[in-house]
Amino acid sequence: ILNVEQSPQSLHVQEGDSTNFTCSFPSSNFYALHWYRWETAKSPEALFVMTLNGDEKKKGRISATLNTKEGYSYLYIKGSQPEDSATYLCASRRAGYALNFGKGTSLLVTP
Amino acid sequence: EPEVTQTPSHQVTQMGQEVILRCVPISNHLYFYWYRQILGQKVEFLVSFYNNEISEKSEIFDDQFSVERPDGSNFTLKIRSTKLEDSAMYFCASSSSGTSNEQFFGPGTRLTVL
Numbered sequence: 635i636l637n638v639e640q641s642p643q644s645l646h647v648q649e650g651d652s653t654n655f656t657c658s659f660p661s662s663n664f665y666a667l668h669w670y671r672w673e674t675a676k677s678p679e680a681l682f683v684m685t686l687n688g689d690e691k692k693k694g695r696i697s698a699t700l701n702t703k704e705g706y707s708y709l710y711i712k713g714s715q716p717e718d719s720a721t722y723l724c725a726s727r728r729a730g731y732a733l734n735f736g737k738g739t740s741l742l743v744t745p
Numbered sequence: 746e747p748e749v750t751q752t753p754s755h756q757v758t759q760m761g762q763e764v765i766l767r768c769v770p771i772s773n774h775l776y777f778y779w780y781r782q783i784l785g786q787k788v789e790f791l792v793s794f795y796n797n798e799i800s801e802k803s804e805i806f807d808d809q810f811s812v813e814r815p816d817g818s819n820f821t822l823k824i825r826s827t828k829l830e831d832s833a834m835y836f837c838a839s840s841s842s843g844t845s846n847e848q849f850f851g852p853g854t855r856l857t858v859l
Contacts (some may be wrong), residue, residue, distance in 0.1 A: 638787075664813035666846045668848070670844070670850070675852065677748065677749065677849075677850045677852045678836070678850040678855075680847050680848070680849065682754070685846065709846050723788065725788075727846070730793075731793035731800050731801050732803065733780070733788075733790060734790070734791065735780075735787045735788040737786075
C-alpha cells in the first residue's frame with residue numbers, strides 16, 4: 635500500500651447503532667497514525683494519535699486500534715449519536731513532519 | 746481552550762494575483778504547517794516550518810509559494826501568482842514539538858481563483 639485508504643467512503647446509521655471504519659496505510663517506515671473528526675466549517679479535531687503496534691485508544695464512545703505490521707487501523711463508535719455525524723479522517727506519518735491523509739469516511743447518524 | 750485561527754475564512758481572487766493567507770497558531774507551539782484540500786480530493790501536505798525556516802515541503806510547494814512568520818504570532822502562506830488550480834481549502838496547523846505527534850488544525854481558508 636502506497637497511499638492512505640479509508641473505507642467505507644460514507645456510512646449512514648441509525649442512532650444507537652455501533653459502527654466502525656477502516657484506515658489502511660503504508661507499513662514501511664511507519665511513525666504515527668492520526669484520527670481526526672471534521673465537521674463542516676469547523677477545524678478538524680484530533681481524536682487519537684497512535685504509534686505502537688497493538689495500540690488501543692479510547693475517548694468516550696469512540697475507540698481505535700492500530701496494526702502497524704499489516705498497516706491498518708480501525709475506528710469504532712459505540713451507540714452512535716446524531717452529534718457523531720462528521721467526516722472521520724485518518725492520516726499516517728512516516729519520517730518527517732508531513733501527515734498523509736486518506737479521503738475520509740463521511741458518517742451520518744439519523745435519529 | 747487554545748485554538749488555531751485563520752483569516753480570512755473565504756478569499757476570492759483573480760488568476761495571476763498574489764494572495765496571503767494568515768494563521769495564528771497556538772501560542773506556545775513551535776512547529777507550523779500548511780495543508781490544502783482541493784474539492785473532492787485528499788488533504789495534502791504543503792510545508793512545515795520551524796525556527797524561521799522550512800523544515801520540509803512537498804512537490805506542490807513550488808516557487809509560487811512562500812511562508813513567513815513575520816512576528817511572534819502570525820504565520821502566513823503567500824501564493825505569488827495564483828492559478829485556477831490553486832483553488833482549495835487551505836489549512837494551517839501547529840504542534841508543540843516536531844516529535845509531538847499531535848498537529849492542531851485551524852478551520853481553513855477557502856481560496857477561490859477566478
